[in-house]
Amino acid sequence: MQILDGKNTAQKINDSIREQILKDLESLxxxxxxxxxxxxxxxxxxxxxxxxxxxxxxxxxxxxxxxxxxxxxxxxxxxxxxxxxxxxxxxxxxxxxxxxxxxxxxxxxxxxxPRKDVDGLTSVNLGKLFQKDPSAIASATPKGIMLLMENYGIELEGLNAVVVGRSKIVGLPMAALLNEANCTVTIAHSRTRDLKSICKRADILVSAVGMPNFITTDFIKPGAIVIDVGINKATEGNIPVGDVDYLKVAPMTSYITPVPGGVGPMTISALMWNTLHVWKSRSYEK
Missing domain, CATH: 3.40.50.10860 (Leucine Dehydrogenase, chain A, domain 1)
Structure with missing residues (x-):
């Protein structure tokens, strides 16, 4: 099991963004x-x-x-x-x-x-994502997840992916990005019938349901990649908890994101990444 460290990965991306701005500032x-x-x-x-x-x-x-x-x-x-x-x-x-x-x-x-929609929340950008249009701007959280997995060299092509959650902010754009990466994608949600058996077939499981410790060991295929988008109020203490019952699920996985320190730090970095690329594309179009 390897932890997908969003904090360190976000720092790498931030350093890259800073360097690109300094490099292109004079010409742009x-x-x-x-x-x-x-x-x-x-x-x-x-x-x-x-x-x-x-x-x-x-x-x-x-x-x-x-x-x-x-x-x-x-x-x-x-x-x-x-x-x-x-x-x-x-x-x-x-x-x-x-x-x-x-x-x-x-x-x-x-x-x-839509050209300025750096948070990727317009229906135009969501539609472009599903069409695999290179001009699409992806919602920041799913984009951050893809950058996180890319940083760890995770090969996605051909894998079965299940996204639990169908929001316009996370679930739907996440499914579109995984589809673009040549995964076979199932979109599920809290009302999906026999959800556990569907999740148990997933090579990649992304949970964005907003329910603390909802994903337990009986949802997990051994060796799966588990991405926890949930940030939920803890029943005890002040540290937030994810959708995944982390301590019990983690030993079953090949990769897993912690909460906090997994997906969260990547979201702001992805927002800045999106803006950087809009800046470059707008400047070169002039």
Whole structure:
């Protein structure tokens, strides 16, 4: 069993991003810019945006956090999105989720110019992923997972993959990326019949159901690669727990991600990776 260390891998990717920005800065004339929209002041969302802002600055990105009041209406958020769509200096931007309940999240996300959608949440980018379109921008968490496995030299072609979870943010784009890597992919969820037997056939099992310790040993094929996307509140203590019953499952696997320190650190790095490549492509198109 080998632990897929997201923290160390993210650091490698961050170093590569920083080097590429320094290398291309003179020829491209300006640093990449990523803006962020935060609606309201919910503690977790504000903290996560602060982490992204700090990481972007450390790596050499420009950017602005646009803070909107919790009382903002859907049209107010869409107006800000359109402003950033049209602002040429912004290479990409993202909206911190979740937004307040009264905001029409779907219509706001669909307002984003897909070319600037560095979090990969528009239906255009999701559709392009399933079409294997090279211009697709993948959602940051699935992209981070693929970069993590690539760093460890994991060969995916021909493997059976099961993705438990069907969200637009993780499950569906994860399935598309595994399909692009020539895996045979099954999308499952908490209501799938006989879920355990389906998971037990998986060479790669990705869990994104948001249920603590949901994946137990009887879901696991010996030697499987297990990717735990879950970040759930622990019943005891302050350290979050994943979807996977880690201590019992880990000895059965060939590779596994811990929680914390697995997928989490990769998500911000993948967001910066996406923005870097948008910056390069926009600059070369001019």
């Amino acid at each position: 004339g300006r640093p990449p810019r990523i803006d962020m929209i935060l609606v309201g002041d919910e503690y977790g969302s504000a903290k996560y945006v602060s982490m992204k802002e700090k990481r972007a600055s450390e790596l050499g990105f420009d950017g602005v956090v646009h803070r909107l009041e919790k009382s903002s209406k859907t049209k107010d958020v869409k107006n800000k999105v359109q402003e950033l769509n049209l602002f040429n200096a912004v290479d990409g931007f993202m909206i911190q989720l979740p937004m307040p309940d009264h905001i029409d999240e779907v219509s706001v996300l669909e307002q984003i110019d």
